[in-house]
Amino acid sequence: MFQLIDTKKTAIEGRMNCFVRTVAIIWTVLFALPETSACAAGWRLSQAAAQAAQDTPHQDAQHQDTQVPAATATEQQAQPAQQTPPVSARKDASHENTEDGTPATVIDDRDAEGILGKNVYSAANEDMGRVVDVIVKRTGEVRAAVIDFGGFLGVGSRTIAVDWSALRFPTSGPMDHIILELTRDQVRLAPEYKPGEPLVVLGLGDVQPHPETPAPEH
Amino acid sequence: MQLVALGRAPPSPSRNSLHGLDWFVFFLADAQVGFGPLIAVYLTAEKWTQGDIGLVLTIGGLVALIGQMPGGALVDAARSERVVAAFAVIALAASAFMFAAWPVFAVVLAAKVLHSAASCILGPAIGAISLGLVGHAALGNRFGRNARFASLGAGFAALGMGTIGYLVSNRAVFFVTVALCVPTLLALRMIRAGEVDAERAHGGRAAPHKGHPEEPLWSLAHNRPLMIFAGGLMLFHLANAAMLPLTASVVTMRSSDSAAPLVAACILVPQVVVAALAPWVGRQSVRLGRRPLLLLGFGALSVRGALLALVSSPYTLVAVQVLDGISATVLAVLVPLIIADVTRGTGHFNLAQGAVGSAVGIGASLSPMIAGYTTDQYGSAVAFFGLAALATIGFVSVLLLMPETGKGPSGPVTEVLRKGATS
Numbered sequence: 001m002f003q004l005i006d007t008k009k010t011a012i013e014g015r016m017n018c019f020v021r022t023v024a025i026i027w028t029v030l031f032a033l034p035e036t037s038a039c040a041a042g043w044r045l046s047q048a049a050a051q052a053a054q055d056t057p058h059q060d061a062q063h064q065d066t067q068v069p070a071a072t073a074t075e076q077q078a079q080p081a082q083q084t085p086p087v088s089a090r091k092d093a094s095h096e097n098t099e100d101g102t103p104a105t106v107i108d109d110r111d112a113e114g115i116l117g118k119n120v121y122s123a124a125n126e127d128m129g130r131v132v133d134v135i136v137k138r139t140g141e142v143r144a145a146v147i148d149f150g151g152f153l154g155v156g157s158r159t160i161a162v163d164w165s166a167l168r169f170p171t172s173g174p175m176d177h178i179i180l181e182l183t184r185d186q187v188r189l190a191p192e193y194k195p196g197e198p199l200v201v202l203g204l205g206d207v208q209p210h211p212e213t214p215a216p217e218h
Numbered sequence: 219m220q221l222v223a224l225g226r227a228p229p230s231p232s233r234n235s236l237h238g239l240d241w242f243v244f245f246l247a248d249a250q251v252g253f254g255p256l257i258a259v260y261l262t263a264e265k266w267t268q269g270d271i272g273l274v275l276t277i278g279g280l281v282a283l284i285g286q287m288p289g290g291a292l293v294d295a296a297r298s299e300r301v302v303a304a305f306a307v308i309a310l311a312a313s314a315f316m317f318a319a320w321p322v323f324a325v326v327l328a329a330k331v332l333h334s335a336a337s338c339i340l341g342p343a344i345g346a347i348s349l350g351l352v353g354h355a356a357l358g359n360r361f362g363r364n365a366r367f368a369s370l371g372a373g374f375a376a377l378g379m380g381t382i383g384y385l386v387s388n389r390a391v392f393f394v395t396v397a398l399c400v401p402t403l404l405a406l407r408m409i410r411a412g413e414v415d416a417e418r419a420h421g422g423r424a425a426p427h428k429g430h431p432e433e434p435l436w437s438l439a440h441n442r443p444l445m446i447f448a449g450g451l452m453l454f455h456l457a458n459a460a461m462l463p464l465t466a467s468v469v470t471m472r473s474s475d476s477a478a479p480l481v482a483a484c485i486l487v488p489q490v491v492v493a494a495l496a497p498w499v500g501r502q503s504v505r506l507g508r509r510p511l512l513l514l515g516f517g518a519l520s521v522r523g524a525l526l527a528l529v530s531s532p533y534t535l536v537a538v539q540v541l542d543g544i545s546a547t548v549l550a551v552l553v554p555l556i557i558a559d560v561t562r563g564t565g566h567f568n569l570a571q572g573a574v575g576s577a578v579g580i581g582a583s584l585s586p587m588i589a590g591y592t593t594d595q596y597g598s599a600v601a602f603f604g605l606a607a608l609a610t611i612g613f614v615s616v617l618l619l620m621p622e623t624g625k626g627p628s629g630p631v632t633e634v635l636r637k638g639a640t641s
Contacts, residue, residue: 114265116262116265116266116267117262117263117264117265117266127478130259130262130263132262132267132268133267133268148259148262149470150470150477150478150481151466151467151470151477151478151481152380152466152478152479152481152482152485153251153254153255153256153259153376153379153380153383153482153485154254154255154256154257154258154259155254155255155462155463155466155481155484155485156463156465156466156467156469156470156477156481156484157259157467157470158467158470158471159268184475184477188470188471188472188473188477189471194594
């Protein structure tokens, strides 16, 4: 009888021991995490900073578009949103910047918006997925948008790079409805976009030379 | 240990408890759908970069992998499986709420880790509650029922959440997931605490170990059938995990106008097959034994891989998914059943579930890498053939190495218990 109770006690102790260890492990996992996440967030911030640093010349050029005529939002409205600034304009921009400090421009939030995560539709209003990335060349020229196309509940989608000039942005209303001048049939067969490999950009390409390619360097 | 089992009253769970378990499994599968690949879509819409999404998913996957054994050990150590499961469901709800409310990096990472940890507990907990309620003799039928309700839940949720995501927003899906945790907890409450025998739920009483907590791990490592089974399952998931995404990707590529409905069908067809077949597989696991069914599951997977490589019409690709349903049914019923067989009387049923879960996790996370690389280099047909070859290796190793676990030396005892349960 005592023997039995004894073994039972050991068993319970064993279980408790096991339990305590398990809790300790889970504790470590849960509490190590905020730190990991903090690290990751830090890493993210530094990445974002690096990104911002890279973006600056491009942004300058963008200001300049509005700055040269007059720094008002209405002027900006007159400019088609998708037109990429000519590279030559950027040179002038940096000159002017040095003259009178850092210029700032107010752009109406209805006229410009972040593009990541926006829905893309075909001209026939078919769902073409979402913008997940934007490809920029060393010259600062926006070359392509990477869209996540097809699938259901996130299964079976394909990431495909499409020519920037094949995108049309809404001239009024919310920016959520971006039009891609390609059909589903053209997009579905395109090779997938893979970072770190030569880029296949699907688009109007040779058929119709896009306006920003022959930008004079000097 | 078996004599002790004979001395105890045979389990006689009430209808309420059994229905409670049905609905618990159903709603839990519902709630888990939102945490699938949809997370990536949601975070993309929230302006997350692909690199950050990948980082969060990878860390979540690693936690889910590392947490399997501690999760199982926790369930083994628990005095009430219901209470442990309830806490895990609450953690799941909290995680879904965090996803929906603050889609910023730190919160989403914490939510993903919380979800992974909760899943590590919920997986073994379902097996433990089932075993604690019905005992070994009726377990085959019980796991058949569990599989039916789980796939019904997942199927309905995939349809419902797909619709909500399309019509309302992806964020709404996570609020629905929070809401689904309420019926999950209510169903858990329906299971009567007194009927879930903790000792039975752990697969017997653990042998007292003398201050060496790692002893259970050694005893598992020396459990030859368990190790063979875990290895076989790793191969199965190495072949299986990438097959559906690869199929869906091929369907997206091949079909212009109806790709989304066809991919949805690729996901739903196996669920329908599981819901239809699972109770039958549960019954046959008692009649025929585990081995023939296990071979059927592995065989269906290799045939599926080979067919996917050969077939080109998107509609035929969907039809091939019936085979996915067959192997999914077999695995859903037999994995917990065989683990219960081979850990009978050890008291480490749930730790073993965790160990097998780790093996499955390793296979499932390596699978997309192998398939992705092969697809890039040689095309999807070669990738499908490669996966089929892996499945065939699994088939052969089960055929040569895996013993029958359902009718062993414990056969007569099982018979007595079965009579006890039916009378």
